[in-house]
Amino acid sequence: MADRLRLGVNIDHVATLRNARGGAHPDPMRAAQLAVAAGADGITAHLREDRRHIRDADMERLKAELRVPLNFEMAATAEMVAIATRLRPHAACLVPERREERTTEGGLDVAGNLPALCDVVAALTAAGIRVSLFVEPDPRQLDAAVAAGAPVVELHTGTYCEAEGEARRRELDRLAAAARHGASIGLEVHAGHGLGFATVGPVAAIPQLAELNIGHFLIGEAVFLGLAEAVRQMRRLIDAARASAAA
Ligand SMILES: CC(=O)[C@@H](O)[C@H](O)COP(=O)(O)O
Numbered sequence: 001m002a003d004r005l006r007l008g009v010n011i012d013h014v015a016t017l018r019n020a021r022g023g024a025h026p027d028p029m030r031a032a033q034l035a036v037a038a039g040a041d042g043i044t045a046h047l048r049e050d051r052r053h054i055r056d057a058d059m060e061r062l063k064a065e066l067r068v069p070l071n072f073e074m075a076a077t078a079e080m081v082a083i084a085t086r087l088r089p090h091a092a093c094l095v096p097e098r099r100e101e102r103t104t105e106g107g108l109d110v111a112g113n114l115p116a117l118c119d120v121v122a123a124l125t126a127a128g129i130r131v132s133l134f135v136e137p138d139p140r141q142l143d144a145a146v147a148a149g150a151p152v153v154e155l156h157t158g159t160y161c162e163a164e165g166e167a168r169r170r171e172l173d174r175l176a177a178a179a180r181h182g183a184s185i186g187l188e189v190h191a192g193h194g195l196g197f198a199t200v201g202p203v204a205a206i207p208q209l210a211e212l213n214i215g216h217f218l219i220g221e222a223v224f225l226g227l228a229e230a231v232r233q234m235r236r237l238i239d240a241a242r243a244s245a246a247a
C-alpha cells in the first residue's frame with residue numbers, strides 16, 4: 001500500500017462559476033494554488049470539447065504556473081491530442097465525452113475501441129505524458145488498458161457514490177476487486193468522480209489505489225467552508241481512512 005494516497009483536486013467548476021458571468025472571477029488558477037497550499041498533490045482540469053468550463057487559456061496558465069503535476073482530462077480526439085502534445089502536462093486522462101451529457105456518465109469502452117485508443121496512447125506517451133484511462137471497475141476494461149499501452153487507469157466512482165445501502169457496498173466491492181486486478185496486471189490505479197466527505201473513506205481505504213481525483217464536491221463545499229478548508233478536511237479523511245486500513 002502506498003504510504004500517501006495522492007489527492008488531485010479538479011478545478012473545472014471554478015471555471016463553471018466564472019463562465020456564468022463571462023468575466024475573470026473566480027480564477028481557476030488561484031483555486032489551484034489554494035488547493036495545493038491546502039494539501040492537494042496535483043491539479044486536474046478537463047478541457048471539454050464544448051469548453052463549458054475550462055478553456056484553452058486556463059490549460060496554458062495551469063501548465064505554465066503550477067509547480068505540482070497537472071492531469072489533463074480529455075476526450076480521445078485529434079483536437080485534444082494536438083493540444084496535449086503541445087502543452088505536455090505531466091499526465092493525461094482519457095475520458096468518454098458526450099456533448100449533451102451533464103457530466104461524465106461512464107467509463108471509456110477501451111475493449112471496444114482498442115485500435116484507436118492504442119494510437120492515442122502512443123502519441124501522448126511519445127510526448128512524455130503519463131496516460132491514464134478513465135474506466136468502469138470492470139476487469140475486461142483493465143485488461144484492455146494494458147493492451148492499449150496505458151500505465152494507469154482511473155476507476156469511475158460515480159455509480160458507487162450514487163448508490164445507497166447494499167447497492168453501495170456492492171459497488172465498493174467492485175471497485176476494490178478492480179483495484180486488486182489492476183495492480184496484479186501492473187497498472188497504477190486511481191479513482192474518482194462524485195466523491196465527497198461521506199463517500200471518500202471506504203474508497204481511500206482500498207490499498208491498491210495511488211491517487212484520487214475530486215472536484216465538484218470540493219468546489220461546492222468551498223461555498224460553505226472555503227476551498228482551503230474543504231481540501232484540508234478531504235485530506236484528513238483520506239489520511240485517516242488510509243491509516244486505519246494499514247493498522
Ligand atoms: C471525467 C471526470 O470525472 C471529470 O471531468 C469531472 O466529471 C468534471 O467534469 P464534468 O463535471 O464536466 O463532467
Ligand SMILES: NCC(=O)COP(=O)(O)O
Pocket residue numbers: 010044154191192193194195213214215216217
Ligand atoms: N476524474 C474525476 C475528477 O476529476 C473529478 O470528478 P468530480 O469530483 O468533479 O465528480
